[in-house]
Amino acid sequence: MKVTVVGAGAVGATCADNIARKEIVDELVIVDIKEGFAEGKALDLTQTTSLLGFDTTITGSTNDYSKTAGTHVAVITSGIPRKPGMSREDLIGTNAGIVKEVATHILKYSPEAILIIISNPMDTMTYLALKSLGLPKSRVIGMGGALDSSRFKTYLSLASGASQNDIQATVIGGHGDTTMIPLTRLASCQGVPFSKILSPDQLEKVASDTMVGGATLTKLLGTSAWYAPGAAGAAVVESIIRDERKVIPCSVYLDGEYGESDICIGVPVVLGKNGIEKIVELELNETEKAKFKASADAVRNMNKVLHDMKVL
Known part of the structure; x- marks a missing residue:
C-alpha cells in the first residue's frame, strides 16, 4: 500500500511521521514545491x-508527481497556513488554486x-476538490472533524x-471558529454522560474553548498548529488503509443527510x-439542528467565493 503526503511543512511532515511510525503503509511519498525540502x-x-x-520506505520529491504513481490515499496539506488575526476563510484565494492543481497532479x-484534504478553509477546499474533479463523494474527505473532536476530548x-x-465526543458542522458544533449533550466518559460529570457552565466553557482551539494555538505559536492536525490526518488514513471502519467525524459531501445537500x-x-x-446520521435535538443549519449556511456562503473567483 502507498500513501502520498503533499506539502512537507509542519503539518505534512507530522502526518508523514505518524504514518511512518505506525507502519500504516509499505511506501510513503512526500511531495513539496520547494527544491529539496521533501527529499530532506x-x-x-x-x-x-x-x-x-x-x-x-519514505521517498521525497520536488514537484515530480510521477513518483506518486499507484497511490491509494493522498493527503493534501499544501497552501499557506494561518497567521495571528487570520481566519481560515482568509486563505481561500491562495489555497484554492493550489489544492486544485495538486489534486489534478495526484489523479493523473x-x-x-x-x-484527504487538510488545507484551509477545509470544508470549502474539500468541496472544490470534489466538484472540480468529478470524483465520487466517497473518495474526497476533509479531515477537520477528526481534529476538532480530538480538541473537544x-x-x-x-x-x-x-x-x-475514555472519552467519546463528537464535533459536527463546519471546520471554523464560529461554525463547529461540539455536541456536549452526547459527550460521555465510559458511558457516563458529561452532563452528570460537569456543570452546565463547565460544559459551555469546554465547547467555547473547543471552537477557538485552532485560533488559540495560532495566537500562541504565531502560525497554525501541526502536531494534532498531522496526527488527525494520519488517523483518517489509517482507518482507510487498514479498513478499520472507524467512525470519525469528517467533512464529506451531503446529499440529503442532515437535511443538507x-x-x-x-x-x-x-x-x-x-x-x-x-454517513452516520445522529439524532439531533431542535437546538442542534438549528446550529447545524446555521453552520451549513455559513459554509455554503464561503463556497460561493469559489464561483465568484471562477475557480469552479
Whole structure:
C-alpha cells in the first residue's frame, strides 16, 4: 500500500511521521514545491527508522508527481497556513488554486486515489476538490472533524480529569471558529454522560474553548498548529488503509443527510478501504439542528467565493 503526503511543512511532515511510525503503509511519498525540502524531510524521517523500529520506505520529491504513481490515499496539506488575526476563510484565494492543481497532479498518476484534504478553509477546499474533479463523494474527505473532536476530548479531559482515551465526543458542522458544533449533550466518559460529570457552565466553557482551539494555538505559536492536525490526518488514513471502519467525524459531501445537500461539512462517517463507507446520521435535538443549519449556511456562503473567483 502507498500513501502520498503533499506539502512537507509542519503539518505534512507530522502526518508523514505518524504514518511512518505506525507502519500504516509499505511506501510513503512526500511531495513539496520547494527544491529539496521533501527529499530532506524524507531522509530525516528515514534516519529515525532504527531508533523507532519501523520499516516504512519514505521517498521525497520536488514537484515530480510521477513518483506518486499507484497511490491509494493522498493527503493534501499544501497552501499557506494561518497567521495571528487570520481566519481560515482568509486563505481561500491562495489555497484554492493550489489544492486544485495538486489534486489534478495526484489523479493523473493515481486515478483511483482517495483524497484527504487538510488545507484551509477545509470544508470549502474539500468541496472544490470534489466538484472540480468529478470524483465520487466517497473518495474526497476533509479531515477537520477528526481534529476538532480530538480538541473537544482534550478540553473535556482537562475540565474533568478523565483520560482522553475514555472519552467519546463528537464535533459536527463546519471546520471554523464560529461554525463547529461540539455536541456536549452526547459527550460521555465510559458511558457516563458529561452532563452528570460537569456543570452546565463547565460544559459551555469546554465547547467555547473547543471552537477557538485552532485560533488559540495560532495566537500562541504565531502560525497554525501541526502536531494534532498531522496526527488527525494520519488517523483518517489509517482507518482507510487498514479498513478499520472507524467512525470519525469528517467533512464529506451531503446529499440529503442532515437535511443538507450540495455541501461538504463535518459529520460522523464510517471510514474503510473505499473511503467513506457510510454517513452516520445522529439524532439531533431542535437546538442542534438549528446550529447545524446555521453552520451549513455559513459554509455554503464561503463556497460561493469559489464561483465568484471562477475557480469552479
